[in-house]
Amino acid sequence: MIDKRSLLIGGALALAGVSTAAAQSPDVMKLREDLMALEKGSWGFMRDKNYDGMKNFLGDDALLIFGDGNRYNKRQTLELMKDFALTNIEYEPNYAVRMLSPDVATLLYRVTYTATVKGGKPETMKVLSSSVYAKRDGKWWSVLYQETPIK
Amino acid sequence: MIGRRSLAGAAVLALASPILVETAARAQGQTDTATLREELMALERQSWDYMKERDRAALRRFLADDLLQIYADGSHYYKDDFLDYMVDYRLDSYDIEPGYEVHVIGPTVAILVYRVTFRGTPRFNLAKTDKVLATSTYVRRDGKWTGVLYQETPSR
Secondary structure, three states, rough: OOOOEEEEEEOOOOOOEOOOOOOOOOHHHHHHHHHHHHHHHHHHHHHHHHHHHHHHEEEEEEEEEOOOOEEEEHHHHHHHHHHEEEEEEEEEEOOOOEEEOOOEEEEEEEEEEEEEEEEOOOHHHHHHHEEEEEEEOOEEEEEEEEEEEOO | OOHHHHHHHHHHHHHHHHHHHHHHHHHHHHHHHHHHHHHHHHHHHHHHHHHOOOOOOHHHHOOOOOOEEEOOHHHHHHHHHHHHHHEEEEEEEEEEEOEEEEEEEEOOEEEEEEEEEEEEEEEEOOOEEEEEEEEEEEEOOOOOOEEEEEEEEEOO
């Protein structure tokens, strides 16, 4: 909302109202692990060009916003996968989950990845990601993914 | 003749009614979504306006206690941090592009997506113009929509 904010909050995702590893209900902690497993799985789909896996991960209404400012719907993401080669990915260990309703949750994490598009020069991105999941017919679907570049 | 036509008409209507009901429901859904889009954008503009007016007290009342904001420079703020920060920040202008949209995630969760260009000055710094793609996640609590997560991605 505003420009450069000089007050930088310390490195860890110690986010207020967010479930990190400490002092959370077992259910929420389990969900945190479940969603992170789904999230890592989706990066695997990207790396392996597993279109069926990605189709079964993204909700039909999914929106993805990458750190370069580009946005993609589900169809466009599947299209992007053809030209996208993910060569390295590292997750920071202190991810968090925030419950927005019983059936909607946001996963927050930091990730660094290296990728090329259309065989171009490899680019490394370090980002703070939020990933919103909605539970529909008993299954968690990714409905919004957004990256913000970090230093 | 008339009777037969009426019967035929009734049969056509009976066949058509599920389609009409579905069409009507879809139209209603679109109207509801359009209304929500405007309602949430009005709330969003309100927070920008409070920022521009440097109305800290109004923002304290307006913002959810568990609000988390992630800015384009990678920093993130909780409500109290943000209120502290705004003491030293001057927002000169902001311009929200008209193509904003709402994604209804569930009955009590909706996400506003928009592009905004703003110019501001943190204390001791030069004014700078930024263009970002922003999402603002709202939840419905006690009958009111409240923003709980705001995130920016730098945009061209």
